[in-house]
Amino acid sequence: MKAKIILKVATRSIMKSRMRSLLTALGIIIGVAAVVVMVAIGDGAQQKVEEQIASLGSNLIIITPGASNSGGVNRGMGTFNRFTWEDVDKIKNEATLIKGVTPIVFSGGQVVGGVGNWFTRIQGVSPDYLEIRSWPLASGEFFTERDVMARAKVCILGADIVKNLFPNDDPIGQQIRIRNTPFRVIGVLKAKGQSSVGTSNDDIILAPSRTVGDRLSGDHMRIGSIQVSAISNDKIPAVIAELKSIMRESHKLTQGEDDDFTIQDQSDLSETATATSRILTILLASVAGVSLVVGGIGIMNIMLVSVTERTREIGIRLSIGARASDILVQFLTEATVLSLSGGVIGVLLSFLIAYLLNNYTSQSAYIRPQIIMIAFGFAGAIGIFFGYYPARKASALNPIDALRYE
Amino acid sequence: METTLIKTVNLTKTYNVGEIDVHALKSVNITINKGEFVAIMGASGSGKSTLMNLLGCLDMPTSGDYFLDGINTSKLQQNEYANIRNQKIGFVFQGFNLLPRTTALENVELPLMYDRLEKVKNHQKQATEALKRVGLGDRMHHIPSQLSGGQQQRVALARALVNEPSLILADEPTGNLDSVTSVEVFNLFQKLNDEGITIVMVTHERDFAAFAKRIIEMRDGRVIRDAKIKDRLNAEEELKKVIAEAEIAE
Numbered sequence A: 001m002k003a004k005i006i007l008k009v010a011t012r013s014i015m016k017s018r019m020r021s022l023l024t025a026l027g028i029i030i031g032v033a034a035v036v037v038m039v040a041i042g043d044g045a046q047q048k049v050e051e052q053i054a055s056l057g058s059n060l061i062i063i064t065p066g067a068s069n070s071g072g073v074n075r076g077m078g079t080f081n082r083f084t085w086e087d088v089d090k091i092k093n094e095a096t097l098i099k100g101v102t103p104i105v106f107s108g109g110q111v112v113g114g115v116g117n118w119f120t121r122i123q124g125v126s127p128d129y130l131e132i133r134s135w136p137l138a139s140g141e142f143f144t145e146r147d148v149m150a151r152a153k154v155c156i157l158g159a160d161i162v163k164n165l166f167p168n169d170d171p172i173g174q175q176i177r178i179r180n181t182p183f184r185v186i187g188v189l190k191a192k193g194q195s196s197v198g199t200s201n202d203d204i205i206l207a208p209s210r211t212v213g214d215r216l217s218g219d220h221m222r223i224g225s226i227q228v229s230a231i232s233n234d235k236i237p238a239v240i241a242e243l244k245s246i247m248r249e250s251h252k253l254t255q256g257e258d259d260d261f262t263i264q265d266q267s268d269l270s271e272t273a274t275a276t277s278r279i280l281t282i283l284l285a286s287v288a289g290v291s292l293v294v295g296g297i298g299i300m301n302i303m304l305v306s307v308t309e310r311t312r313e314i315g316i317r318l319s320i321g322a323r324a325s326d327i328l329v330q331f332l333t334e335a336t337v338l339s340l341s342g343g344v345i346g347v348l349l350s351f352l353i354a355y356l357l358n359n360y361t362s363q364s365a366y367i368r369p370q371i372i373m374i375a376f377g378f379a380g381a382i383g384i385f386f387g388y389y390p391a392r393k394a395s396a397l398n399p400i401d402a403l404r405y406e
Numbered sequence B: 001m002e003t004t005l006i007k008t009v010n011l012t013k014t015y016n017v018g019e020i021d022v023h024a025l026k027s028v029n030i031t032i033n034k035g036e037f038v039a040i041m042g043a044s045g046s047g048k049s050t051l052m053n054l055l056g057c058l059d060m061p062t063s064g065d066y067f068l069d070g071i072n073t074s075k076l077q078q079n080e081y082a083n084i085r086n087q088k089i090g091f092v093f094q095g096f097n098l099l100p101r102t103t104a105l106e107n108v109e110l111p112l113m114y115d116r117l118e119k120v121k122n123h124q125k126q127a128t129e130a131l132k133r134v135g136l137g138d139r140m141h142h143i144p145s146q147l148s149g150g151q152q153q154r155v156a157l158a159r160a161l162v163n164e165p166s167l168i169l170a171d172e173p174t175g176n177l178d179s180v181t182s183v184e185v186f187n188l189f190q191k192l193n194d195e196g197i198t199i200v201m202v203t204h205e206r207d208f209a210a211f212a213k214r215i216i217e218m219r220d221g222r223v224i225r226d227a228k229i230k231d232r233l234n235a236e237e238e239l240k241k242v243i244a245e246a247e248i249a250e
């Protein structure tokens, strides 16, 4: 038979049994859309995590106290386990390939001012902080190195603090009390949104590192980490090596002694984070896989239910002169047309869902082309196989046996 | 000079049902010439349908040979079988066997689609003519469920005719029809036979067999009688008669 006639026969047959065709296509549509959307949600989450890590600042390197593999090692008394101002100054003075360095002095407490009070994180940092974290100010200005050395009582508010304490006024120039110490607000940070773990990045107050260290932390002053930004991405390994030797010197570690600090760059950070979100992707993909199988069983069911009717149809066609190959080609074409159109609709549907998720919910979805291919291929294979298999059996029958089939 | 169209030599068909062998046809030898109109009769289960299916190349004999137009069909490949069904034979079933949800026109077009030689270029035109020939020019776009039994059987007949076969086989074509409609169908058969088409049909009723030219009787898978019909009925006249009777009855 000519291709034109085959297509004609197949499309006629599809149109004659609209319900069956629709249900078959529906199985594929749902299967494909489910897989693509589920995986897209997983990938979207992963991408969001990666974006957030990137938003930590470009070329960020973080030094934290304690060895990365300190677990099994018994560290004796007097081991250097805290960072000091000297560590920070030494890096600042000696490191050559860095744009900036800041200690992060952790504190926190009740803040009173504006319309009420608020419990929040307070971080003591250096003026380099903004550049290191690529976090611009919304208004006002940042403090200077002189403010740091003078332990000036000035601070920068995160967007959440402004929202809660100064919903109506401009906070710049206002006085607030952090743990009973008065501070003057000199700047406001741009809103950054949620972090990967779901907490707000904007629920924070920044103040000069030494102010926080000496006035707010008391005896328990703790430099939680030292953050550095390299001058460029490809210099990161060199910077890490440099920092390592500066820190070892500063901590007077002798040869053979282990590091008492850990240096991480973003690739280390993103590895852990993506590992977590990859688990999510796998989880969603397995749910999607199940729906694909369920969709496949649906297709199977419909195809098998219609076997009697179809076998009689095949008997009629054979009795008026169709060859077994004509029947096979017809059914194969039919199944392919249904599977392809179902697959295309499924993919379009998943694009629509992804669009809605991205634009109207906090969930993000990212569709990878490979997933489309996989879902499409799998659903298509199921559709084609179950369209083809009954036809294969029936077309091998004598016409009269196919006509009598029940 | 008469030419042979159908010749069977010891045609035998045995069905296996579990452990039992059903001998549906036992060494049947018949010869049918071109232009004949044969009625096959016999009790239920005597093997009429089995014989028709073999003659129609819808089934394979257990043993014996079947020559159609001089060709020994038992030597043929599957595809050549399909070609014979498509080109040489028009088969009419008792149960019509039309494709459901498919218009009369599309049903009649079907055999043309499977014609590898593509003798006919304009399928629709050819199918329309076949439908007109059976008097259904005004029902072309009806689907089977919108047609009466007689009309469905005429669609099936149009489908059998559309490829212009030399042989029409009909297994109880009027088995599901009332007597007036049956006579109408036989009227068509007689006209086609007058045009030179060979017809072999199965019927249960002796009255209807009288529309044919020759009668073959079967019993238990064998031919027990083979005779010319002397008082052949003309379906056209019978039709007038039954219609007149029906009018009187009203």
Ligand SMILES: Nc1ncnc2c1ncn2[C@@H]1O[C@H](COP(=O)(O)OP(=O)(O)OP(=O)(O)O)[C@@H](O)[C@H]1O
Residues within 6 Å of the ligand: B015, B016, B017, B022, B023, B024, B042, B043, B044, B045, B046, B047, B048, B049, B050, B051
């Ligand atoms: N597919 C089959 N499998 C097994 N036995 C069969 C099959 N088809 C027919 N038979 C048997 O073969 C015999 C002949 O059947 P066939 O259908 O040819 O009879 P028939 O003369 O057409 O009868 P009827 O007038 O009732 O249509 C019967 O005994 C029947 O039971």
Ligand SMILES: [Mg+2]
Residues within 6 Å of the ligand: B048, B049, B050, B171
């Ligand atoms: Mg029968």
